[in-house]
Amino acid sequence: MVAVRADTASPDARAASPDARAAFPDARAAFPDARAVFFAAAPAYRTTANALPVEAAMPGTPAVDLSVRIGSLTLRTPVMPASGCFGPELGALIPVTELGATVTKTVFGSARGGNPVHRLTEIPAGMVNSVGIPSHGPAGYLASLHPRYAALDVPTIISVGGHRPSEYAPVVAALGENGAAFELNVSCPNLDRDGTDIGSDPAAIREVVAAVRLVTVKPIIVKLPVLVASIADCARAAEEAGADAVCVANSIPAMPLDALTRRPILGNVIGGLSGPSIKPIVLRLVWLASRAVQIPVIACGGVQTVDDALDYFSVGASAVQVGTASFARPFAAVEVARGLRQRCQDAGVGSIRELLELEVS
Amino acid sequence: MVAVRADTASPDARAASPDARAAFPDARAAFPDARAVFFAAAPAYRTTANALPVEAAMPGTPAVDLSVRIGSLTLRTPVMPASGCFGPELGALIPVTELGATVTKTVFGSARGGNPVHRLTEIPAGMVNSVGIPSHGPAGYLASLHPRYAALDVPTIISVGGHRPSEYAPVVAALGENGAAFELNVSCPNLDRDGTDIGSDPAAIREVVAAVRLVTVKPIIVKLPVLVASIADCARAAEEAGADAVCVANSIPAMPLDALTRRPILGNVIGGLSGPSIKPIVLRLVWLASRAVQIPVIACGGVQTVDDALDYFSVGASAVQVGTASFARPFAAVEVARGLRQRCQDAGVGSIRELLELEVS
Amino acid sequence: MSADASLASEGAPSPGLLRQAQHGVDELDRREAYRQSREAAARARAFAEADAEALDGLVSVRPRQTVPRPQPVWDDAEVLVHEPVGERYRRLVVASSTIAHTALAGQFLMITVPPHAGDTILLPRPMAIHRRRPATADRPGTVEMIYGVVGRGTRALAAVPVGGTLQITGPLGRGFEFDSGTRSALLIGRGVGICGVMGAAEDARTTGIRTTMVLSGRSAEQLLGRADCAELGVRIIEATDDDGSSDLLTLQNSLRARFDGATPERTAPDVIMVCGAGVLARLAAELGAHWGVPVQASLEAHMACGLGYCHGCAGPVRTDPSVEGPLVCADGPVFDARIPVV
Amino acid sequence: MSADASLASEGAPSPGLLRQAQHGVDELDRREAYRQSREAAARARAFAEADAEALDGLVSVRPRQTVPRPQPVWDDAEVLVHEPVGERYRRLVVASSTIAHTALAGQFLMITVPPHAGDTILLPRPMAIHRRRPATADRPGTVEMIYGVVGRGTRALAAVPVGGTLQITGPLGRGFEFDSGTRSALLIGRGVGICGVMGAAEDARTTGIRTTMVLSGRSAEQLLGRADCAELGVRIIEATDDDGSSDLLTLQNSLRARFDGATPERTAPDVIMVCGAGVLARLAAELGAHWGVPVQASLEAHMACGLGYCHGCAGPVRTDPSVEGPLVCADGPVFDARIPVV
Numbered sequence A, B: 001m002v003a004v005r006a007d008t009a010s011p012d013a014r015a016a017s018p019d020a021r022a023a024f025p026d027a028r029a030a031f032p033d034a035r036a037v038f039f040a041a042a043p044a045y046r047t048t049a050n051a052l053p054v055e056a057a058m059p060g061t062p063a064v065d066l067s068v069r070i071g072s073l074t075l076r077t078p079v080m081p082a083s084g085c086f087g088p089e090l091g092a093l094i095p096v097t098e099l100g101a102t103v104t105k106t107v108f109g110s111a112r113g114g115n116p117v118h119r120l121t122e123i124p125a126g127m128v129n130s131v132g133i134p135s136h137g138p139a140g141y142l143a144s145l146h147p148r149y150a151a152l153d154v155p156t157i158i159s160v161g162g163h164r165p166s167e168y169a170p171v172v173a174a175l176g177e178n179g180a181a182f183e184l185n186v187s188c189p190n191l192d193r194d195g196t197d198i199g200s201d202p203a204a205i206r207e208v209v210a211a212v213r214l215v216t217v218k219p220i221i222v223k224l225p226v227l228v229a230s231i232a233d234c235a236r237a238a239e240e241a242g243a244d245a246v247c248v249a250n251s252i253p254a255m256p257l258d259a260l261t262r263r264p265i266l267g268n269v270i271g272g273l274s275g276p277s278i279k280p281i282v283l284r285l286v287w288l289a290s291r292a293v294q295i296p297v298i299a300c301g302g303v304q305t306v307d308d309a310l311d312y313f314s315v316g317a318s319a320v321q322v323g324t325a326s327f328a329r330p331f332a333a334v335e336v337a338r339g340l341r342q343r344c345q346d347a348g349v350g351s352i353r354e355l356l357e358l359e360v361s
Numbered sequence C, D: 001m002s003a004d005a006s007l008a009s010e011g012a013p014s015p016g017l018l019r020q021a022q023h024g025v026d027e028l029d030r031r032e033a034y035r036q037s038r039e040a041a042a043r044a045r046a047f048a049e050a051d052a053e054a055l056d057g058l059v060s061v062r063p064r065q066t067v068p069r070p071q072p073v074w075d076d077a078e079v080l081v082h083e084p085v086g087e088r089y090r091r092l093v094v095a096s097s098t099i100a101h102t103a104l105a106g107q108f109l110m111i112t113v114p115p116h117a118g119d120t121i122l123l124p125r126p127m128a129i130h131r132r133r134p135a136t137a138d139r140p141g142t143v144e145m146i147y148g149v150v151g152r153g154t155r156a157l158a159a160v161p162v163g164g165t166l167q168i169t170g171p172l173g174r175g176f177e178f179d180s181g182t183r184s185a186l187l188i189g190r191g192v193g194i195c196g197v198m199g200a201a202e203d204a205r206t207t208g209i210r211t212t213m214v215l216s217g218r219s220a221e222q223l224l225g226r227a228d229c230a231e232l233g234v235r236i237i238e239a240t241d242d243d244g245s246s247d248l249l250t251l252q253n254s255l256r257a258r259f260d261g262a263t264p265e266r267t268a269p270d271v272i273m274v275c276g277a278g279v280l281a282r283l284a285a286e287l288g289a290h291w292g293v294p295v296q297a298s299l300e301a302h303m304a305c306g307l308g309y310c311h312g313c314a315g316p317v318r319t320d321p322s323v324e325g326p327l328v329c330a331d332g333p334v335f336d337a338r339i340p341v342v
């Protein structure tokens, strides 16, 4: 069930490092590490009528059903990684099957090399990254990365980007039958419009989604930026054009300076701020978006704990993504998923909605 | 020079608490407190040809000139309080004359009562306020507040707000000859347009500024919000319509929840996040705005120290405003102003531009 | 100060604890922690609602002060004493001759919390001046505060060592005032609210006003102010949750009985001063209405400036929507409390 | 690891100190503090630029590994030793039998820094595995790190007590590798970069490779690794800024002279392995070109995941703009270093 291959980004290295168990066949057995203990603590599932695994209920307590629908796709649990903050490498480090889905790093139409160093840093306000979304294009993604995502045994949501509204649909078309859903990362500068984010312009969002809708029947999620005049307008544009969900939101553009030299720390000068300090800002956006549209809102921004997730659910989110928190605690998303289930069990309720009703009563 | 009246917001209380020295004539003399020491540490000024006071230079070092022009107005030093974070009450607590200007709380056309409690809180990400800008209208401001600002002996910049683009010019007209400049707070929901901020819409900014330009010859500063699709477009709209400066930026809308009850902490549900954690976000906006316009950019967001101010100057700001920092350290803005002068002296240069050239060389 | 709200939140495990509990601890413990946290949340909500309801229409700005208000200053004050008081509170004594000299009963300070190991607290925290001790020939004037550690700010404050300095701004606000001719007073404090009224007890002692103070709190062991009352010659009535004597109805009945006018010792007080909870302010107003005496109640609000310019501390006074209500920091924290005529 | 860059920033007062200096301290001190901070900034910039220039075109991904890479794990590792080493470093020994058992020379860990008094560190910090000590019958396997306290993360890390646990992820990256048949090696480390190459010295000891290590640093007192080298039978060459022996040209000349082939003891090494600064990697590459032997250099980069998925740690390898260059965490940190043919 658990892949223990050591994966790296370089095909060379990957080829050269096959199953580590062969090299150290006794390592895990001889020295159980905390990771092994964490895997072993997986909750027991049973399968319900609709074939979704559900926590085996304690006698007298209702079965907990955390499943959430994004268009035609049903996720077992409403917790998934944020784009760019997960890779198949984690398959050996955490029980990925306890997540609702995986989300890939954004795939662009053409190959991109990424930004100059430094590509990321940490400042008191949070993490700032300007990785620049290196991409091998859809063909490269399908050849090298997708099989490794597919092997993880949870739905793969493929994140898709573009430099102009017209670039998204061709990528989705090229990805064909692969992936369970598409997340359209519209926090990308629109080269047709002075570099303003596509996602800050409801008309451009409409254009992107409508075009993608024509080339796929799979669920479409639109991931919106923070710096927009009206998140409600942006979310409505996505919904009206046929999106199945919106993800709110991406990281917040920021410009970290070196305290000593006063120079930009990042090679790209500007990067995206992420982590817990953006949560109060994103909470408001999720609240507003949830009131504006009927489709599910997936919250993304500073989720570290089950309480952060519940905060987002309480303002209307249907699912959460965990980004920055995974770097320090690779198991953070799994812990949130387990925690949601446990809270429901502890409260003796069968769903998050019931849990929240109980909390506010 | 220093007013020592104890002022409060209530006319009753104000009337009832005249000069405190009368009640405790010996208090300050008998027990010199830290405030008294701070007043005494004011730098010595001398007056230059253009009648601006300039630090008396040490022999062999150039005189430091920190003055900055905002349209026709010249400020002695590029440091001022942020709107809503200063009141004439501070006249007795800090040497206000060491600031470049004072900035009033936003004045609206009609009287407003302010938001329900709680109106402010502090969360790990920073301060969040939803005071709601209680206002007595221009007449009320002129009657009760303006005389106290005018008595402070530095230029008063009057902040003006409105609920639709058409509401600004009448307020400025009603303020007449009072104040040295106007700061147009366009981070206000536009009731003509679904409640989206006026300042997030370049066309609305243009409309506001053009109308105000017709009723005053005094300098106009446009204070922009953070959540805009393109700060460059917004700053350019202000410049093109005749503004003399832009102030970047207001606080960032956020939604703090109580950790225990998961309910909104603020009576208004949403408030503005301010303080040091917004600085990396605002730095980027100041950088972009400075590259977009020729008029001065006044930076506002998380300035606590002289280094924060210099960070903003290094990305193109011409002046800074100090908001949240003043609550914990009422003297914060004066300290920044003193610190700028000292840094120049320490580096043996006569201006902030020279200081920064020295730093990056 | 809403002692009750803080009691409510202090009784439960922090979200942090809860999070820890979730991982590795046995399931029943976890359920218990969850249950406790939900109860604490329900309690916090209930108290907040009861408080708001109790205060609805109750308070108004007092007519002009008879004493001019001292000019606030800010000072870098040396920490002379900083020690636990019982399990839940801390006593903080700082040196500031100016403030000790000028502060009036019921005024408060804003305490700037210094950065603590990477955590920066932005807003100063309002704290009542529990005791004022003016300078003498051989020592500076001091002010004493007692506070509960309830959140990030008070946690960081609690880390400030004796010998360090704290930046304080004050004295602030309109405090308690005795009309001339006042001969007797009933003071009511609950939890840290006892500190809010102690200044009035100091003044009463100076002017020879006969004073009784209700010390209300969870348990007899945790009650603040006993030693202060003894020093100030104040008669104490203890009211605790443990034995039910703090129950609003019980307390009201016992106070009515005690001041029933049967003997000179039992005449109704000339004034009632109260601090610590909205429901207590209402109780005091009901007693005041019953005895026909004025009531002054000290309230709390979230504050940023403490000086009257940030407009953050709206008081619970309903006004015309276009008119701003009173500010707790400038028009209070002490207000007149009167049962609204319905 | 750019020891130089950290040296540069460590030598100067922090902005905090500077700020303090500004208030209350005498003017000349303030000027001196300002001067020092500007010098430190200039030094930091100069080092960063020299490093980037030295690495330009120098490194490439090594051909496939001969040894399969161990599967990284995360572990909650007990802190067994956490103590100062000299004035500027800390030694950290943690128990993790899995990692101690599997780690290869030159691999690294990501250390998750626990929250410290309200300050939360988001990203784990990469640290070289200085020493690996596999489990024995009576004690768990351990890994040792030595690190400099340079910023927020390492400051918070330094507060973790012995007996606490640290979450670590590893072993990570491609380390140093000896080709079969290697008989002698020259290792070069500077500052904490000495920890980057010490694993190679451990392997050399096991396989009987004759090893010399250059220990470079500011001053003789501050040099790391002397005791480790003694234990591992590694010959030491000290190179310090104090006596000028660490100067790049001086060091190059003295190494050339020492390995000039005049005696069997003085034959050129079969391989050079280097860690600690871009300029040293270039020096090593120049020596390698001169002697005709391969050079392996360990580099650093800001990292978030350490596993190859965040793409944050681009290596200094120029590629076609549409092709992503190698990642330091997955394709390195150890790269081949070769003087580019111009």
Ligand SMILES: Cc1cc2nc3c(=O)[nH]c(=O)nc-3n(C[C@H](O)[C@H](O)[C@H](O)COP(=O)(O)OP(=O)(O)OC[C@H]3O[C@@H](n4cnc5c(N)ncnc54)[C@H](O)[C@@H]3O)c2cc1C
Pocket (backbone or CB within 6 Å): B120, B121, B122, B123, C001, C002, C108, C123, C124, C125, C126, C127, C128, C129, C145, C146, C147, C148, C149, C150, C151, C152, C153, C154, C155, C192, C193, C195, C196, C299, C300, C301, C302, C303, C333
């Ligand atoms: C006039 C006045 C006098 C006071 N005197 C005392 C006293 O003598 N002893 C004592 O223990 N407490 C007193 N309080 C309450 C005290 O100010 C709060 O307990 C404290 O601010 C909580 O800060 P925190 O960071 O620990 O809590 P957090 O909940 O983390 O604070 C978050 C924010 O809310 C504000 N806040 C939270 N609770 C309160 C509250 N009850 N009142 C006002 N603001 C609050 C904080 O100031 C901060 O801005 C007084 C309050 C007022 C207004």
Ligand SMILES: Cc1cc2nc3c(=O)[nH]c(=O)nc-3n(C[C@H](O)[C@H](O)[C@H](O)COP(=O)(O)OP(=O)(O)OC[C@H]3O[C@@H](n4cnc5c(N)ncnc54)[C@H](O)[C@@H]3O)c2cc1C
Pocket (backbone or CB within 6 Å): A120, A121, A122, A123, D001, D002, D108, D123, D124, D125, D126, D127, D128, D129, D145, D146, D147, D148, D149, D150, D151, D152, D153, D154, D155, D192, D193, D195, D196, D299, D300, D301, D302, D303, D333
């Ligand atoms: C593979 C590898 C091995 C390392 N081994 C060691 C070692 O054995 N001993 C040692 O003292 N240091 C080592 N370092 C450097 C160490 O990781 C940094 O000193 C540390 O991350 C600084 O963190 P900070 O929070 O104290 O500094 P800050 O400057 O506050 O950090 C801000 C951000 O920049 C990153 N950063 C800053 N400096 C560096 C750096 N030099 N390298 C990588 N990231 C940096 C931090 O990780 C953080 O994300 C190694 C680095 C790498 C990449």
Ligand SMILES: Cc1cc2nc3c(=O)[nH]c(=O)nc-3n(C[C@H](O)[C@H](O)[C@H](O)COP(=O)(O)O)c2cc1C
Pocket (backbone or CB within 6 Å): A082, A083, A084, A085, A105, A106, A120, A127, A129, A131, A133, A159, A185, A223, A249, A250, A251, A272, A273, A274, A275, A276, A278, A300, A301, A302, A303, A321, A322, A323, A324, A325, D304, D310, D312
């Ligand atoms: C290193 C890094 C890389 C990211 N890459 C992408 C990306 O490729 N596409 C995308 O839509 N978002 C990307 N993001 C943004 C995250 O998906 C997420 O929206 C953001 O980090 C906020 O969530 P968090 O606070 O939980 O991290 C990236 C974030 C980080 C930190």
Ligand SMILES: Cc1cc2nc3c(=O)[nH]c(=O)nc-3n(C[C@H](O)[C@H](O)[C@H](O)COP(=O)(O)O)c2cc1C
Pocket (backbone or CB within 6 Å): B082, B083, B084, B085, B105, B106, B120, B127, B129, B131, B133, B159, B185, B223, B249, B250, B251, B272, B273, B274, B275, B276, B278, B300, B301, B302, B303, B321, B322, B323, B324, B325, C304, C310, C312
């Ligand atoms: C209590 C409070 C009241 C404010 N009132 C106003 C206001 O009336 N008008 C306005 O333009 N900005 C107002 N602001 C925003 C500040 O002027 C400033 O833009 C913001 O706080 C960011 O700066 P800072 O991080 O230095 O506080 C207010 C901010 C605070 C904290």
Ligand code: FES
Pocket (backbone or CB within 6 Å): C302, C303, C304, C305, C306, C307, C308, C309, C310, C311, C312, C313, C327, C328, C329, C330
């Ligand atoms: S706290 Fe600022 S007005 Fe009362």
Ligand code: FES
Pocket (backbone or CB within 6 Å): D302, D303, D304, D305, D306, D307, D308, D309, D310, D311, D312, D313, D327, D328, D329, D330
């Ligand atoms: S650190 Fe994430 S890819 Fe290297």
